[in-house]
Amino acid sequence: MLGIFTKEDVFFSLFRKSAQNVHDAAKLLMDLLTNFTDVANRAHQIHNLEHQGDEFTHQILEYLAKTFITPLDREDIHKVATRLDDIIDQMSTAANRLSLYQVKTIPSDARALGEVLVTATALLIQAFDGLNNKKKFAEVTNCCVQIHTQENEGDRLMQHALAELFTASNPDPVEIIKWKDIFQILEKATDRCEDVADAMQSIVVKHG
Amino acid sequence: MLGIFTKEDVFFSLFRKSAQNVHDAAKLLMDLLTNFTDVANRAHQIHNLEHQGDEFTHQILEYLAKTFITPLDREDIHKVATRLDDIIDQMSTAANRLSLYQVKTIPSDARALGEVLVTATALLIQAFDGLNNKKKFAEVTNCCVQIHTQENEGDRLMQHALAELFTASNPDPVEIIKWKDIFQILEKATDRCEDVADAMQSIVVKHG
């Protein structure tokens, strides 16, 4: 056992699956933002991954409730599980809103936020893999730093998009309502990536 | 002692009172949505129940702080108490917004969301009662499943309502702002019911 977990640790295995599921959803969302057709169906696909993610979260929390000695602090397990779930919830909500609001075209800032989410969730997977090998703890930390950078970029993109919406020469209130909502949901997804990174960083500090 | 609590357990007694208070507020809110008159006064009645709920939450958390050995995990007690409080806070805010925004008529989806809250909070009471008798743990689980179903229905209603607001032939931005806000608050109240159900489910798993 080089890392925190034994090779077949249930928590590690479920975290890893959940992170992959979150990343898959980010890629579907990015595809939708890039090629904006068949919106309702493709939002529904993301919704299905969200349900799959609920199942992983449920399994983690149920296993946590039944397990007396855990490889990580209970609060860290809880935080990682629920925040991974929050990421995919926000992405699914964003896709759903694109469909509900009958959005016609996607602003470039929204696509850029989609890219941030693809990058940040790939870094989450990389960081999880590093948790299983103490020699890779520096790599985990490096991934977490990069996720922070992505979150900052997400924030910058949202602010740029909001400024554009409100300072248009003839602002359309309904468009503002729609896109302010969608941009804030996308940005919140990047915040939740940062929360997972913070929890992983805390795990590395405790076990380093 | 057949259940988790002794008969006079302070936590159980306060949880039960708080859940009843939440359910009473849900019924007042439903009455208001059904017979939409005297709005400011009746919103204030719901606000008074919210204050009563604050008092229960305060008593639970103070007793938790003073109690060394608790019948449930501290984190579960904390979660149940604060999430019950969140439900009534959201319902009180919804009633307040109906008054502040000088809403004229209530859409049918809002009444349906009110019904969801009445049903879900009745199920919470039933689930709490089951916690006190291990023979009824299956019933607790069944209530929690039904609360999830109600939460899904709340989500569906909110999405239907949002779609209607935005796809009206001549959408009124001020109406959209008002009702998007109110629908999201009502839906958040159903989410918090689900959180309490999740905490109860976790208690049943740990003590089953």
Add this chain to the structure above:
Amino acid sequence: MLGIFTKEDVFFSLFRKSAQNVHDAAKLLMDLLTNFTDVANRAHQIHNLEHQGDEFTHQILEYLAKTFITPLDREDIHKVATRLDDIIDQMSTAANRLSLYQVKTIPSDARALGEVLVTATALLIQAFDGLNNKKKFAEVTNCCVQIHTQENEGDRLMQHALAELFTASNPDPVEIIKWKDIFQILEKATDRCEDVADAMQSIVVKHG
């Protein structure tokens, strides 16, 4: 050692610095709301204090992760640190929105909410100082009660402001969107002050 902490306790010292930083940000925000010029630069100054606050939070949580025996319950340390951070985040976001939305004039309710934040954050500092001396625990409680009063006042101001926005004779939807957002952010900052006060009250109950 008259209080909970030893004189050089790291947690106490960092809490105290973080609370002072939050109060400094509240004063800058109030200055901006009173003398509304050079908005982007002054919003950026508040943003810089937010970053300083992140650093304190990070130090507290890292020290918590490394420390086996803590002077307070771990959950209380965590709550105080993160909620202090939330206060300054909300204030920084409010300042940022004033700039992004190219706001022209400040309504009096917004200035009054700024005053509430200055008062509540000064009370937080006073309460922290009292934590270090059991003879001053009654003073801590008194400060917490006053912070609750401030939060109620913040809520009242926000409701008054929302009612005014929506009941104007000819409501401007874009103005409603901007100011509903800003007022809710300011009010949320007062809620987070109350959360810190609740955590301090819980500490006093446990150690009294």
